[in-house]
Amino acid sequence: MGYGKSNKIIKKGENMVEDNKNDIISLIAEDEKKMAIPLIQPLMPVRDVVLFTDMLLPLFIGREKSVRAIEEALLKDKFVLLATQKNPNFDDPKPDEIHTTGTVARIIRILKLPDGRMKALVHGVMKAKIVEYIRKKSFYRVKLKLIKEKDIKKISLETEAFMRNIRENSEKVLSFRGEMTSDVCAILESIDNPGKLADLVASNLKLHLDESQNLLEIIDPIKRLKKVNDLLIREANLSAMQAKIQTDVRNEISKNQKDFFLKEQIKAMTKELDEGDEKSQEIEKYRKKIQRAQMPWDAKQESQKQLARLEKMHLDSAEATIVRTYLDRIIELPWNKSTKDELDIINAKKKLDRDHFALGKVKDRILEFLSVRKLNSKIKGPILCFVGPPGVGKTSLGQSIAKAMKRKFVRISLGGIKDEAEIRGHRRTYVGALPGRILQGIKRCGKNNPVFMMDEVDKIFADFRGDPSSALLEVLDPEQNNSFSDHYLNLPFDLSNVMFILTANIVDTIPSALLDRLEIIKFSGYTEEEKKIIAKKYLIPRQIKENGLTSKLLSISPGSLSKIIKEYTSEAGLRNLEREIAAICRKAARNIAEGNKEVFQITQKNIHKLLGPPKYLAETIQEKSQIGLSTGLAWTQAGGEVLHIEASFIKGKGNLIVTGQLGNIMQESAKTALSYAKTNYSLFGYDKSNFENLDIHIHVPAGAIPKDGPSAGIAMATALISVMANMAVSNNIAMTGEITLRGRVLPIGGLREKALGALRSGINTIIFPEKNQNDLIEIPDSVKQKIRFIPVQQMSEVISIALGNSNNFSSTQPSDENI
Numbered sequence: 001m002g003y004g005k006s007n008k009i010i011k012k013g014e015n016m017v018e019d020n021k022n023d024i025i026s027l028i029a030e031d032e033k034k035m036a037i038p039l040i041q042p043l044m045p046v047r048d049v050v051l052f053t054d055m056l057l058p059l060f061i062g063r064e065k066s067v068r069a070i071e072e073a074l075l076k077d078k079f080v081l082l083a084t085q086k087n088p089n090f091d092d093p094k095p096d097e098i099h100t101t102g103t104v105a106r107i108i109r110i111l112k113l114p115d116g117r118m119k120a121l122v123h124g125v126m127k128a129k130i131v132e133y134i135r136k137k138s139f140y141r142v143k144l145k146l147i148k149e150k151d152i153k154k155i156s157l158e159t160e161a162f163m164r165n166i167r168e169n170s171e172k173v174l175s176f177r178g179e180m181t182s183d184v185c186a187i188l189e190s191i192d193n194p195g196k197l198a199d200l201v202a203s204n205l206k207l208h209l210d211e212s213q214n215l216l217e218i219i220d221p222i223k224r225l226k227k228v229n230d231l232l233i234r235e236a237n238l239s240a241m242q243a244k245i246q247t248d249v250r251n252e253i254s255k256n257q258k259d260f261f262l263k264e265q266i267k268a269m270t271k272e273l274d275e276g277d278e279k280s281q282e283i284e285k286y287r288k289k290i291q292r293a294q295m296p297w298d299a300k301q302e303s304q305k306q307l308a309r310l311e312k313m314h315l316d317s318a319e320a321t322i323v324r325t326y327l328d329r330i331i332e333l334p335w336n337k338s339t340k341d342e343l344d345i346i347n348a349k350k351k352l353d354r355d356h357f358a359l360g361k362v363k364d365r366i367l368e369f370l371s372v373r374k375l376n377s378k379i380k381g382p383i384l385c386f387v388g389p390p391g392v393g394k395t396s397l398g399q400s401i402a403k404a405m406k407r408k409f410v411r412i413s414l415g416g417i418k419d420e421a422e423i424r425g426h427r428r429t430y431v432g433a434l435p436g437r438i439l440q441g442i443k444r445c446g447k448n449n450p451v452f453m454m455d456e457v458d459k460i461f462a463d464f465r466g467d468p469s470s471a472l473l474e475v476l477d478p479e480q481n482n483s484f485s486d487h488y489l490n491l492p493f494d495l496s497n498v499m500f501i502l503t504a505n506i507v508d509t510i511p512s513a514l515l516d517r518l519e520i521i522k523f524s525g526y527t528e529e530e531k532k533i534i535a536k537k538y539l540i541p542r543q544i545k546e547n548g549l550t551s552k553l554l555s556i557s558p559g560s561l562s563k564i565i566k567e568y569t570s571e572a573g574l575r576n577l578e579r580e581i582a583a584i585c586r587k588a589a590r591n592i593a594e595g596n597k598e599v600f601q602i603t604q605k606n607i608h609k610l611l612g613p614p615k616y617l618a619e620t621i622q623e624k625s626q627i628g629l630s631t632g633l634a635w636t637q638a639g640g641e642v643l644h645i646e647a648s649f650i651k652g653k654g655n656l657i658v659t660g661q662l663g664n665i666m667q668e669s670a671k672t673a674l675s676y677a678k679t680n681y682s683l684f685g686y687d688k689s690n691f692e693n694l695d696i697h698i699h700v701p702a703g704a705i706p707k708d709g710p711s712a713g714i715a716m717a718t719a720l721i722s723v724m725a726n727m728a729v730s731n732n733i734a735m736t737g738e739i740t741l742r743g744r745v746l747p748i749g750g751l752r753e754k755a756l757g758a759l760r761s762g763i764n765t766i767i768f769p770e771k772n773q774n775d776l777i778e779i780p781d782s783v784k785q786k787i788r789f790i791p792v793q794q795m796s797e798v799i800s801i802a803l804g805n806s807n808n809f810s811s812t813q814p815s816d817e818n819i
Contacts, residue, residue, distance in 0.1 A: 037104055037126060042069035043081045043133075043140035047088040050212035051103040052199035053124045061118040063091065068139040070107065070118060078107040081128060081142060084213055095140070100130045101217045104144070124199075127216065149195050149221050159194055162225050169232045170201055173239050195221030198228040205235055283311050286327055294336040299491050303330050326428060329435060330489065334442065338449040338497060342406040343374040355400040356393055357534050362386070362521050366401055380478040385457070385502040385510075388523025389639035389753070391573020394503040395455060402451035407499070410441040415456030420466025423475065425488035435488040438475055438495070449497035457514075458504035469511045476500055476517045525572025525639040525756045529782050531565050532558070539578045547585040554588045556581075556602040563604050567614035570760055572639025572753065584610055625731040628723035630802065632715030633736040633758060633766070634707065635750030640757025642734060643712060644701050647719035652695030660700030663708025670698050672739055673717035676795060677724060680743065683796060686724050696720065711748040713739030714767070717795055718802050727803045734758045735767035735798060743795035747771040752778050759783055765790065767798055 044066045051057055061067055073080040083102030085093040105122040112118055127147040135141035155163075167188045191197045202215050202224075211231065218224040245265060290303050306323050313320040342348065348370055352363045365384070372379055386394040395411065402409035417423075425436035434440070441452060460469045474480045475495060483492035502518060504510060510518075526534065544554060569576040587610055588600035602610070632643040658670050674696060681687065698716060700707055714737040722729045736754055738746035747769045758766055770791035776784070792798050 037146060038077060038079060039144050039146070040134060040141065041079050041081045041104065041144060042072040043083060043098075043102075043130070043142045044069040045085040045093050045098050045140075046082050047085060048209055050084050050209065050216050051082045051105060051122070051124045052203045052216065053103060053126060054196055054199060055103075055124040055203045056108075057105075057122050057124070059120045059122060061120060062116075065092070065139045067116075067118060070110070070120060072139065072141070073107055074110065079125070080105055080107065080122070081130070081144060082122065082124075083130065084209060088209070095133050095136070098130075099213055101147075101213070102128060102130070103216070104128050104146070127219075147219060149219060152194060152221065155192070155194065159222060159225065162229050163192075163194060163197055166197060166201055166225070166229055166232055169229075169236045170204075172236050173205075173232070193221070194225045198225040201232060202228050205231060207231065279311075279315055282315070283307065286310070286331075289331045290327075293331050293333075295330070296335060296492075299330060299335065302491055303327060306330075322428060326488075329443070330491070332443050333439065333489075333493065334446050334448045335493075337447055339407050339447050341370075341373060342404065343370055345370055345374070348404040351404045352400055355403070356397055357537060358526070358530055359393065359397065359523070362397060362523070365519075365521055366404070370405065380496050383476045383478065383500045383502070383518050385504060385515075385518035385520050386523055387504045387507055387520055389505060389525055389572035389636075391571060391575035392523045392525060393574075394523055395453065398451060398453040398501045398503075401499075401501070405451065405499075408445040408447045408450035409453070410445050410450045411453040411455065412437045412441055413455045414468070415459040416461070417468045418461045418463045418465055420468050420471045421487065423468050423471035425486040427487045428490075433488055435486050436471075438484070439486050439489065439493065442493075442495075442498075448494065449499070451499045451501060453501045453503065455503045456505075457502040458506055458509045469514050472514055473517065476502075476514070524752045524778070526574065527756060527759070527780050527782055528562065528565055530780075531574065531577060532561055534574060535561055535565075535577060535581065539574065539581050543578065543582045543585045547582070547589045549585060549588060549592070552599065553592060554585065554600050554602070556584070557604070559604045560602045560607045563607055564611070566760075567616055568611055570616040572756060580611060625728045627726060627728045628719050629731075630715045630719040630722065630729045631731065631734040631763065632712040633734050633754035634709070634712070635753050640750065640753035640755065642757060642761045642763065643707070643715070645712060645715045645719045646699045646701070647716070647723045648697050648699075649691065649694040649723060650697055651693065654692050655695045657695055657697040658699075659697070660703050661706050662700060663706065665710055666700075666708050666712060669710050669713040669739065670716050672741060673713055673720055675741055676717055676739060676743055677720040679741070680795075681724075684721055684725050684799065691724065710738040710746075711736045713737060714745055714792075714795060714798050718798060721799055722803060725803065729802050730765075732763060733765045733767065733802055734761075734763045735802065737767070737769040737792070737798075739795060745769045745792050745795060745798065751775040755779050755783055755787060755789075759787060764788060765801075767792055767801055769793075 044061075046059070049057070061070055069080060081102050082105045083098050083100070085098050087093070087097060090097060103124045104126045106125050107120055108123050109121040110118060111120070127149075128144040129147060130142045131145050132143040133140060134143055152159075170188060171185065187200075188197075191200060198215070198221060202212065205228075207215075215224060215227060215231075218227060286307050290300065290307065293300075293303075295303065306327055310320055310323045310327070313323070345367055349363070349367055352366065356363070369382055386397065388394060398411070399409050421436065423436045423438060425439065426433035435443075438452075442448060442450070454472075457469075457472075460472075462469065474484055478496065481495040481498075484495045485492055507515065507520065540556060541551070544551060564580050565577060568580050571577070584602055591600050608614075628647040630645050630647075632645055634641050634643045656671060656674055658667050662670070677684075678691075698719070700712075715735050717739050718729055718735065734754075736748050736751070738748060740746065751768060751772050752775065755766060764786065765788045767790050770793050773791050776789060779789075790801060792801070
């Protein structure tokens with residue numbers, strides 16, 4: 001490096017500068033008058049100091065070029081030009097990176113250090129300007145033009161006033177610093193040359209490099225004196241302010257709180273200086289962001305109001321942090337940013353068909369919406385609700401809709417939410433307040449018209465923190481959501497351009513007020529044929545890719561795929577099927593990783609070795625036709641399932657016992673079925689008096705699973721009449737329907753899902769209410785070919801089909817095996 005820290009003339013405590021500095025300078029000046037200053041000298045760039053004339057400066061010299069320049073000066077006349085480099089960070093500055101005006105210095109003393117560096121004491125002799133660089137390689141040698149200041153023979157009254165003002169302010173500054181001594185006063189009073197006084201004071205002021213260089217380049221001593229006077233006044237004011245701050249802080253805190261003292265000092269300085277450029281820059285930055293955000297008028301007014309509050313606060317206060325966070329949230333919202341819809345209906349249909357198999361009704365509804373949107377761009381966004389069992393593609397279809405429309409996609413899960421603030425946000429008075437999930441999702445996607453999917457809307461709960469479903473009413477109402485108000489923002493935000501899609505497994509638990517705002521689109525489970533197609537087209541290629549395989553390394557036969565679907569999965573959707581396929585792919589990957597490069601073939605014979613024994617068997621295989629055992633059909637969140645209902649008699653007093661964790665509605669169906677069976681005893685040929693001393697027990701297996709609903713009514717009545725008539729119920733017949741006391745069979749819901757569940761269980765005949773015949777339209781032809789659907793109006797028709805011809809019934813006693 002070119003130098004270390006500089007030592008100024010009137011500083012104390014340096015070894016190289018003695019107390020009688022004035023005498024030293026005088027002796028040096030006398031000696032230099034006898035020597036002519038050469039016009040060609042070595043140049044040594046210095047980093048962060050400017051040398052003035054008559055200034056003694058100790059330098060630490062370490063850079064190679066600087067050492068050679070000093071050695072060159074020592075071999076000749078000890079003169080060297082010191083010029084400040086423009087950027088102190090450069091170790092090897094080029095000529096254009098060095099100021100052209102510098103100071104010719106005389107080397108007074110030199111000391112070589114053990115590490116090769118030098119310590120030198122130099123004295124500024126005269127200003128000079130670089131005319132030409134003669135040498136540039138090992139060190140710089142330059143041609144100079146000496147700058148001589150004009151002699152001032154007579155000092156004017158104004159100049160004398162400036163000089164006196166400079167002396168007084170210098171004494172003030174030094175007093176504030178604690179550096180004022182009698183020797184310093186003597187030196188200041190002894191100098192009667194304006195230029196030398198200006199240089200002396202300038203060399204001891206804490207100036208920036210640019211300010212010091214500008215002073216050096218001012219040739220006129222009077223102008224330089226005036227400039228130094230201005231800088232000295234500023235320094236005096238700053239020193240006085242610093243002293244005031246230190247005094248104020250010292251009076252407020254104890255001597256033992258050093259850390260607290262430093263913090264309070266910084267705080268007081270910031271307060272006095274009005275927080276300076278940092279705060280102004282931040283405020284200006286926020287102001288520009290507000291202009292670029294394109295907010296509505298009311299949002300812009302609120303943000304400017306909060307910005308004005310922030311401007312009056314301390315930047316480090318807690319309230320300022322809250323306001324700053326609020327402004328960030330407002331600015332980041334996409335008030336006027338939207339994506340342009342892709343309204344190519346043909347192309348959108350291709351994208352939907354490519355991503356999903358079947359689901360024709362759902363795709364038609366989306367294409368209808370796009371068609372209407374193409375004809376009327378101002379139509380409000382629909383509120384669709386996809387209802388169906390898990391794994392049928394509800395969520396992934398929402399993503400496909402977003403792709404088809406070229407909109408952003410946002411998904412949140414509402415399952416288990418109990419706090420209204422999750423939807424509407426928290427008020428800013430709370431610590432850690434945040435906007436609700438709706439606005440957070442909008443902010444995250446950066447557009448105000450995304451496809452916004454809310455999963456599991458049927459699993460929202462209410463408690464003491466509010467009802468989240470009620471908060472959704474405003475969000476999902478097309479007549480209100482153009483001015484949705486979040487508690488955190490407390491400003492209206494337009495959600496009318498958002499396309500909301502909700503998903504649910506069942507409709508029953510969705511509040512009626514919320515359900516009224518939704519357009520329900522039902523998703524049914526897949527048939528075996530549909531599962532095969534989806535597995536071949538989507539699931540198997542995806543798992544092959546994810547497990548690092550190729551289609552040439554793995555072969556799954558159609559028969560083995562059917563076996564996986566029948567014996568290893570029992571679901572309406574496809575998740576378990578994909579898991580089983582993934583398990584096969586992992587085993588294939590291991591086989592290949594162990595060095596076997598042959599095709600890994602999956603057949604019906606080796607599927608059990610890979611996946612283990614079958615997990616599911618058809619219900620008809622597990623159960624034989626028995627007395628008092630009927631098969632009902634249930635519609636659950638996971639799709640359609642078969643429901644075995646058992647009835648038996650035990651000695652008692654004619655009471656009804658119901659077990660199997662049945663709900664209130666199902667218990668009432670059991671009571672209705674019993675009343676019907678007792679009332680119509682003559683129709684089925686048995687004596688009701690035979691059962692007055694017997695208790696009737698109805699049990700529905702899988703007792704750990706809650707069950708409820710009226711659709712098992714005819715199945716319960718069939719089981720009761722079966723045990724009363726001592727006749728077995730066919731095990732390949734399933735039934736669904738609500739029973740009345742008069743024996744009428746009332747309609748039920750979910751016939752398609754129940755039919756698919758029956759097919760998975762090996763049922764080939766379904767008895768259903770005649771009023772549900774219109775639902776047969778929705779059942780695939782492949783299912784109708786495998787299952788016989790028999791519509792009924794009365795319970796007597798059910799008994800005829802399930803137990804045989806009613807004319808063959810005869811009065812009989814309960815069998816011992818059923819008591």
